[in-house]
Amino acid sequence: MQEKNKKIIKIINENDNFLIVGHVGADGDSIGSVTALTRLLKRTNKKARAYLNRDTLAPFSFLEVNEDQFYTDYEKLQEALNQEEYILITLDSGSLERVDLKEDLINSARFIINIDHHEDNTCFGKINLIQDDRAAVGEIIYNFVTEMLDSKIPLAIAEPLATAIITDTGALRYENTSSRVLRILAELIDLGVNIYKINKKVFGSLSYKALLLKGLALATLERSEDGKIAWLYVSRQMMHQAETDYTEGLVNLPRDIEGVEIGILFTEEEEKEIKLSLRSNFYAEANKLAAEFDGGGHPRAAGATVEKTLQETIESVLKAAHKYV
DSSP states (O other), rough: HHHHHHHHHHHHHOEEEEEEBBBOOOOHHHHHHHHHHHHHHHHTTOOEEOOGGGGGGGGGGGGOOOSTTTOHHHHHHHHTTTOOEEEEEESSSSSSGGBBBBHHHHSSSEEEEEEOOOOTTTOOSSSSOOOTTTHHHHHHHHHHHHHHSSSSOOOOHHHHHHHHHHHHHTTSSTTOOOOHHHHHHHHHHTTOOOOHHHHHHHHSOOHHHHHHHHHHHHTTTOOOTTEEEEEEEHHHHHHHHTTTTOOTTTTTTHHHTTTTTTTEEEEEEEOOOOOEHHHHHOOOOOOHHHHHOOEEEEESEEEEEEOOOHHHHHHHHHHGGGOOO
């Protein structure tokens, strides 16, 4: 992997125009990694732009991604890149379909550098740096930061790196929390990062409307007869009633029930478009279950989109899930 790192750094040093993007429905790792890498490239005097979907940014407003190089308006990004040659760097995206760009900007890139930590990554880039032993893509970007900066890491880069790592380790509660993760965070804290603030913003703050939706979702909670699978759902009617579609963290509620191995959240995006979120505790391979529905992810956290009704999706996923427990 060290050779891949050097190759990517060489490409960055020898070129000047980059577009950086994360995955659809971006989480803290995606947003934090995109923010950190974009700021790193700007600091090394490169032309770098990033696309961050405004619908996913609210919980991470403390990162203050308001510089000119960050785009939340897709049409303005298209205008800025019109007739320009650029290299596309995708982060935290297991497949090309997960990249949060339309085909026009993907196809217009000279080539793709694909940096990820999903073991089922489809290696869709010209260069693919896939490190599935890393807790977060932010952990991988940290390596680039330390290798490319001669001075200490500025807070504007350190904070999004910490956000990426803290988010994908579940505030250091998940089994991917390694000694290396703790050493990196210790260094970032010494540089001025306030991890209490990050944890509070990401995991300890909830809007009134989001709490109403959480209550509605909990009212749907069910558990299998053997107690190893638990699930809940969020329908479009429930989102309309609560006046929010914020479902972040809801999938952890059934997963955290004592004795449960697989927790599932079904979110009705459209009448026949159900977002499937999967979490497991110890042994069930959530990514393999997700793959049965053309999805993917990590062994303990995965997802998919199912083109069936809500009830049909619940029935088919539960039937498949029993094979993994």
